Amino acid sequence: MGSLEMVRVLQVSATLSSLDGGPAEAALNLNRALRAHGVDATIVSTDQHSAGQLPDERRRYITASGVAAELYRAHWPFGVKASIRMALALSRHVRASDVVHIHGFYLWHAVLAATYAQFHRVPYLIQPHGVFEPYQEQQSTRIKSLFMRLGGRRALRLASAIAFDTETERRVAVLPRCARAVRRVIIAPAPRGQRPKARDIGGVSPGPHILFLARIAPKKRVDLVIAAMPEILRQFPGARLTIAGDDAEHLAESALQQSPAQARAAITCCGFVEGVAKDELIDSADVYVLPSENENFGISVTEALAAGLPVVISKNIALWQQVREHEAGIVIDQLDAADVAQAVCTLFSDAQRLHTAGNAALDLGRILFSADATREQAMNAYETALGMTPALH
Template identity: 35%
Template sequence: MKILHVIANLAPRYGGPAKAIMGMARSLVGLGHQVTIFTTNQDGPGVLDVPLYKPTFHEGVEIRYFPIQNPRYWGTSFSLANALRREIPNYDIVHTHSLYLFHNWMAGMYCRHYRVPFIVRPHGTLDPYIYQRNRSRKRIMELLFENKNMKSASALHYTTEEEMLLARPVTFNSKGFVVPNGVDLDEYANMPEIGGFRKQYPELTEKKIILFFSRLNFKKGLDILVDAFSKIHQQIPDAFLVIAGPDNENYGEKVRQWIGERNIGDKVLFTGMLTGTKKLEALQEADLFVLPSYSENFGISVIEALICGTPVLISDKVNIWREVVVHRAGRAAPCDSNAFASEMKDLLSNPQICDDMGERGKRFVANYYDWEHVGQQLEKEYQSIINGRKKKSMSVVGMSN
């Protein structure tokens, strides 16, 4: 198959979607398919230092970058639109990522025009919490193109059953399938020695690390986390909160304000974005990973923590919470600081429970979220859509004869 993925950006600062699409594409290349990604060079207020227009290759995946232009928040790129107009007829199937962005409009329009089957991946934008934000602006985009895309797409791609259930009221009964994100298990096969993270940050020596590892963003529940930590830090005096992740929107200023109001600044560390060995060190050495998001369609950082053997405490708005709880790899709580404080206190006071969760978490991820297995699931869904389109075309031809 010739497969085209279309996404607004691939810069690491944008977190899960950019990381997931690369794993997805690599897994399909590994199965013998030709996979291309069309995207822009957007990187926050700047741009990525990448070649424009011409193909680049990363682990067998062809990537074409096109220049971002104003309005940037919409992912606008007319050169990307022109490339989609020229190239979409050359692909067997197109997979678009996120909603309410310029590339969705263009890809959907040209897929319909050339009758190329396409899949829409909402990336959590249809979760009620996110769906209602900026509703008037989104409503305009729905009338312009997004409703038409959902109605005419071959399928909507969800990463959890929970995401599909939450989206159902606003998707016009469109067909959907569930294939999760994955992890590259080889990346975690040779972990760094224990102690590197604490050595880099001496204030963490002999401390119990509560790790938040995600973008600093309004939906991530950092207000819940800061308030919950302020409730337990005196009862567990060796607890230390580490906030690791990119701050694309200066949201960290609000977080620091909440920390200052509670006089816990000497118990909180901001590391910025961590990658490579530093990321693995942080995930491995954390005593507890915490993500109290108000909305999270998957939560790739949760899976990364689990494969490192770290127990997780997540909100029941992180859509893999049921799977985590069923496999006893972590706990879930409502988006409430008292509930999180209670769970954090209990887990940090019971290291054996945490150790057992960590071992179960590693087995859980290895069994369900290996990219090779995920790629096989995607391949099956793609082939089913393409075969269905061919059968429909043949029946139309037969009727006309």
């Protein structure tokens, strides 16, 4: 990128809490990828976490992983993620930056960062992380309408670009009229430097290991994975399922209570994991499963792919076409426990197919979802922004 590597990039995110899933991880992973190649990139965010302030372990993880981040105390409820100190600091940060990268939309930080950027004549781009998908646009419509009237419309209209996570998201996005002329780019969230599995890819043990690793929300459909276990155990008596993720809504717990005793005995709920514990869990698995109702990207899927882990996912995950084309797993057409069970058993029944899918997963992760690919896409987007600073009107 030449001189572009000297640009000062400001990333703005409402939170860096891992419990917020994809957008927070995308901001962190991009920052790490940019800084690894000498780009001066800094994240400004709040310390908001579902249980209060970010835990010390998360702060240490952020710092130790090569990320440059400034966290400011949040004073409002978790859903708002607002911080007076962050609001005061943003103007200074924006003024000192060459380009501003706003993660997320429909939250206070997006309008504020965009307003500062307009005032200081600094180009900015908005990465909505799925909020303009049809599924998401149907949620909280009154609040979103108010947000647009209070500055969201202007923030979109004057953006240099809107960055989508996937081509699928760009194609299906229901953009407000004010943003339809704004340039669209792709910045695919990179997985967190996951290393390939240490053991042979596809080496299924006598007790094959299935992994569900995601923020446990209703749309993720952990209930289907749990409901699939009796049939999986019928064909593979030694199979086991690990469910990793915060179960604040007790969705996994409720599904387990309705499951037969034999299936419950084969299922482990280990709660939220990250860092080394997360890597080790992925390394120990043979198949990753996520039959979600909607994922504009699915960063946990890319983490599995990057580790050479075959995946079973639904067609509601934006990566499904790449997974199917590269034969990196199985894509189920219906959200049904029987289909989940059949897909998992199909992979476990064919050691060669599982091995081939693992290799394909590695290739897919390396080609499309690597840190280098994401950094290149981001730098191209910043070049676009720097070449078309919006005029105020």
